[in-house]
Structures are given as structure tokens and as C-alpha cells.
Amino acid sequence: MSDAYHVPVLLPASVAALQIMPDGIYADATFGGGGHSRAILAQLGEQGRLFGFDQDSDAQANAPQDPRFRLIAHNFSHIKQYLRLYGIKQLDGIIADLGVSSHQFDTPERGFSIRYDQQPLDMRMNQQDDNAPTAADILNTYNEAQLVSIFQEYGELPASKRLAHAIVNARRGGKLRNVGDLKHLAAQLCRKRSKGEYLAQLFQALRIAVNAEMDALKKLLGT
Ligand SMILES: C[S@@+](CC[C@H](N)C(=O)[O-])C[C@H]1O[C@@H](n2cnc3c(N)ncnc32)[C@H](O)[C@@H]1O
Structure with a gap:
């Protein structure tokens, strides 16, 4: 290794x-x-x-x-x-x-990193689990309130409501597919200076939701 x-x-x-x-x-x-x-x-x-x-x-x-x-x-x-x-x-x-x-961050096609653009919004740690939603599934199907709750709870993201609203509006014109699609939308809601931090919080929130990380931790602690 x-x-x-x-x-x-x-x-x-x-x-x-x-x-x-x-x-x-x-x-x-x-x-x-x-x-x-x-x-x-x-x-x-x-x-x-x-x-x-x-x-x-x-x-x-x-x-x-x-x-x-x-x-x-x-x-x-x-x-x-x-x-x-x-x-x-x-x-x-x-x-x-x-x-x-x-390794997960540095593998572009996993979709975890804000450093890339063309890669799919995947973010699953377990790519063998076809039943688990990808980040794109969540962004394209969850309702506005569900998206707000993910952004606030898992990312403490400023302007969570505005971002959720922008996502729901944008997907009427076509699905969000790539990392770049999400970055482009989110960049319009934050100051240029804090863009990196904002995107990092947003990607963290989505990753936690995709992998149901809080549920897994609760189960581990309850074992
Ligand atoms: C921060 S890394 C751990 C690095 C490790 N301590 C090392 O020394 O290389 C977290 C790892 O845990 C795995 N992981 C996260 N949540 C998990 C879960 N609920 N069940 C199994 N593996 C999980 C991820 O796939 C990732 O490989």
C-alpha cells in the first residue's frame, strides 16, 4: 500500500x-x-x-x-x-x-471533489450498491424541503433555502448530472472569496446524505 x-x-x-x-x-x-x-x-x-x-x-x-x-x-x-x-x-x-x-477524493470519477467538473455527481462509497442513491439522484428527485434539511443539517450551509430553490428551478430545464453543473449553480449564491469553503460544505452535506453516514454511525454506536 x-x-x-x-x-x-x-x-x-x-x-x-x-x-x-x-x-x-x-x-x-x-x-x-x-x-x-x-x-x-x-x-x-x-x-x-x-x-x-x-x-x-x-x-x-x-x-x-x-x-x-x-x-x-x-x-x-x-x-x-x-x-x-x-x-x-x-x-x-x-x-x-x-x-x-x-483516494476517494482524488479519484475524479467518484464525484467527491470540488476540484473537477465533468465527472458525474456520484459520491457513493459503495459503488456496488445499485439501490443507493447517487448525489445526482438526490439533487434531481428530493423536494425542496428535503434538500434544505440536508444542506442545513449536514453542511450548515448558508443560503440553504436559496440553493435548494435554485436547484429545483434549474432541474426543470434538465437534470443536474456533473460536478460542474452543481458548482455553477452554487457559485451564484456565495461570495467569490468564500466559494471554495461554500462548495466544500455543500459537497460534504451531499456525501453524508448519499452514504447515510449518520444512520450508519448511530447503528455502530448502538451496537
Ligand atoms: C477516512 S477513511 C479511513 C482511512 C483509514 N483510517 C486509513 O488509515 O487509511 C474512511 C474510510 O471508511 C470507509 N467508510 C466510511 N463509512 C463507512 C461505513 N459506514 N462502512 C464501511 N466503511 C465506511 C470509506 O470508504 C473510507 O475508505
Whole structure:
């Protein structure tokens, strides 16, 4: 695995907080490039075990070949059920490094980044899930009130109502398809100076909605 996939922040502090026991059983709920997992494995003894979860199939290429490690390519909201399949009823610690990886941001066709224009408004972490809405699905089908609530709750976005109204108006003339379509609309509602910040908040809000990130976290915390 190269550092290009993702360089985790606060790596030593977050792994230290797990207070790893060499024979313990741990889960890395957001495996990604495997930075946290490798640091945990370095502290585990021969009997220790680590289960990694990631719903993005791209992460599978980073799985270490280590008999103590197992990558489960699914959403962590079902962690309890998957761990049961391996006879695990209790963990000694779990780490979740929430959000998206640098790899996801840096892959233009995933649609997560405001740096590109022609790419589709996708933003799904799990591209195998054909039932999950893309960002374009949300922008083209949700009603104005639903859009406002996403922008306010997940992005604390100024002018949320005006943006939702502009989106609903614009899509009467044709669907929003590409990152550039959304950027063009949103740019009209913010000051030039704060455009980057505004777009980042907007894309964060949409990404959280597309991936139902709050629901997944609630399920994980309730497990
Ligand atoms: C910030 S990155 C984690 C990076 C990782 N700690 C590392 O060291 O490379 C978040 C990762 O978690 C995954 N992810 C986010 N939410 C998830 C969920 N609900 N279930 C499974 N994977 C999830 C994303 O696909 C992404 O690869």
C-alpha cells in the first residue's frame, strides 16, 4: 500500500487510546488504506485478531496478508452480524476514522471533489450498491424541503433555502448530472472569496446524505 491512498491523521494518539492488549480482538471500522490497521497489528501478539471493515471495494487492495487480520467489505452498520459469523461476540476495542479517504477524493470519477467538473455527481462509497442513491439522484428527485434539511443539517450551509430553490428551478430545464453543473449553480449564491469553503460544505452535506453516514454511525454506536 502506498501513502497515496490515505495518510491518517492522529495515528499514534488514536491507536494509543485503544490501549491494545496483545491477545485482544479489535475492529477497524473504516479500513481505507489500512494505516490504523497496520499500526494495530504492529502491537498485537500472535493470538490477537483484527477485523477491518470498508464498504468501498477499492480498499480491498490494501488488505495486509496477515493471519490475524480479516477484511470485511461491508458497511460497519452491520458489524455485529458480520462479527458473529466469525464467532466474535465481544471486542476489546474499535476505531472509526469517519469520512472519506484521500483516494476517494482524488479519484475524479467518484464525484467527491470540488476540484473537477465533468465527472458525474456520484459520491457513493459503495459503488456496488445499485439501490443507493447517487448525489445526482438526490439533487434531481428530493423536494425542496428535503434538500434544505440536508444542506442545513449536514453542511450548515448558508443560503440553504436559496440553493435548494435554485436547484429545483434549474432541474426543470434538465437534470443536474456533473460536478460542474452543481458548482455553477452554487457559485451564484456565495461570495467569490468564500466559494471554495461554500462548495466544500455543500459537497460534504451531499456525501453524508448519499452514504447515510449518520444512520450508519448511530447503528455502530448502538451496537
Ligand atoms: C477516512 S477513511 C479511513 C482511512 C483509514 N483510517 C486509513 O488509515 O487509511 C474512511 C474510510 O471508511 C470507509 N467508510 C466510511 N463509512 C463507512 C461505513 N459506514 N462502512 C464501511 N466503511 C465506511 C470509506 O470508504 C473510507 O475508505
